[in-house]
Amino acid sequence: MFARWSAGTGRPSTLDRGERCLRSKAEGRIKKIHPDLSAGSRIQADEVLLEIDDSDYQSRVEELDAAIDQQNAEIEQLEQSIANNEKKLALENQMLEILQREFDREQTLLSRRAGSNASIDEKRRELLTQEKAVQELKNSIALITPQIKAIRAAARQSEVQKDQALRDIERTKIAALFDMRVGSVQLEVGQYVGVGEELFVAYSGTEMEVEVQLPLQVIHRLFVSVVGDFEARQNLTPESFREMFQFEAIVNVAGTESTESYRGRFLRVREVVDSQTKMVGFVVGVDNVLPPQQERPQPPLLEGAFCDVDIFGEPLPNQVVIPRRTIHSNSVYLVDEENRLAKQSIQVQLTQDDYAVVASGLEGGETLVIANPSPAIIGMLVTPIQSEEETEKLATSVNRADNALPSTAQTPLPQSK
Structure with missing residues (x-):
């Protein structure tokens, strides 16, 4: 069964x-409202419900564009400075090589007693001065590189702020996310709304x-x-x-x-x-x-x-179902093949209304005693009387839940035994 x-x-x-409270994600004054945005109206998905004035966000985008252009110009200027200093460093290195050779010659002449200490001191001063110039150029190039990194970081930050401003511009147009039925709404053109402010209530007519x-x-x-x-x-x-x-x-x-x-x-x-x-x-x-x-x-x-x-x-499927009143302390009374009273222990899987579903202890087909025997002497002879009324009552009780469903969900059920 x-x-x-x-x-x-x-x-x-x-x-x-199904209820959704629509809130503003941008701030400004309302400049346009959907003509059907009123309580009880139905609006299709993706239709623009209202528009908020985006002039402040547009000004912010222009301001950030100017800042980005300025930062890019500074980067180009510093990169050109590095290129100029590298060319100048190449020349200064050539001059340093010349002075080094002159200093080496003076040392050779002094070792042969053909030069003077004053002359070699003069060459040493010129060599040291040139080495200082070369080192200053290297330091200048090394300092410009971090400056470029800092300006590039600032430019990336400006780009992020610009993207945020562009998203805010998109948020000034509020569209219907789903086919909706409008609830309470009190909006008018020129009204100022802030971020997170409740605009109106909308209901999804399909999902509850x-x-x-x-x-x-x-x-x-x-x-x-x-x-x-x-x-x-x-x-x-x-x-x-x-x-x-x-x-x-x-x-x-x-x-x-x-x-x-x-x-x-x-x-x-x-x-x-x-x-x-x-x-x-x-x-x-x-x-x-x-x-x-x-x-x-x-x-x-x-x-x-x-x-x-x-x-x-x-x-x-295929469950053994018995009336609840036939259960006595997890046991039921049966009539065996010799028409003698027997007692069988069972385990109940669940109970519902006036019947119980048996998990174990009964296989189906047994003769169940529905009247409480008194006295209940195991092994005594009994004369079983078949009760068609009780069988129909049990089947009706089991099928009651299924019959409560709409006709499209009903499943024909065989009679209980």
């Missing part, structure tokens, strides 16, 4: 997704979220049919975690006579257990189908509505 069951009805929750509260003791029912198929993992990814909760949800607006139902899907689990109610918040996603795609007219699920949410777990 199949067993499809309802995990319970969540308490009314507020739709908390509902948080439903479920008791801790019933959460295991949502993945009891699939948990055995997953290996133990130290780190569950969001995708694998969603696979473990492959349940269906039906969302109905609470407090109305409407019979409209909206199909939901599991998105995530809240991070903490409510300290007062001891319940866990499950977030269910609902897609509002656009009117052109609807098979029949259906109103959208709107922000702020309170909802009743029914959660339906995955089908459990």
Whole structure:
């Protein structure tokens, strides 16, 4: 048999997704507003909603362009200075070689007693003066290189500031990020807005979220049919975690006579257990189908509505299901092949409404005692009476959750045994 069951009805929750508060990322005065930017209007994605005066940002870009041009000119000037000094250094090195040779000749003459000490001292002074000039040129070239690096760094900083200013210019045009329904808005041309200031509220008409509260003791029912198929993992990814909760949800607006139902899907689990109610918040996603795609007219699920949410777990194939009242301290009474009373220990996988799904102890096909025998003497002869009414009642209880789904989600179920 199949067993499809309802995990319970969540308490009314507020739709908390689809609303987006649009804030300004630039500052200035509003110079243009979309003609349909008013409460209740629908605006398509990528349409420009409003424009902020970008003259201050344009002036900033021009100012930074001028600073970058000046910095590049300074770099060219310093690079030319290096080139000039290198040419001059080459000449000074040639002069240094000449003076070195003259000084060497004077030393040779002095060693042969053909020169004077005064003459060699004069050549030494000229040589030292030339060496000083060469060293000064080298020092000048060495000092110019860090200056160029500093100006290039300043130029890169100016480029970054210019890019920021250009991005700010782009931010002065605020476009719709998605097909939206406009909420509260109070804007007018000439109004000054600052960075981070709330401009208006927009709603996505297609994606909504509902948080439903479920008791801790019933959460295991949502993945009891699939948990055995997953290996133990130290780190569950969001995708694998969603696979473990492959349940269906039906969302109905609470407090109305409407019979409209909206199909939901599991998105995530809240991070903490409510300290007062001891319940866990499950977030269910609902897609509002656009009117052109609807098979029949259906109103959208709107922000702020309170909802009743029914959660339906995955089908459990080939399960043994028994009435809950037949369980006595993890045991049931059976009638064996000799029509004698027997007692069998069982393990219950889950309980739902007035029935229980047996994990072990029963294989199916046994004759189950549904009336409490008194006295219950194991081995005594009994005369079993087949109860078709109890069998139908059990099958009806098991199939009740499945029949609660819309007709498009129903699966024909065989009768329970």
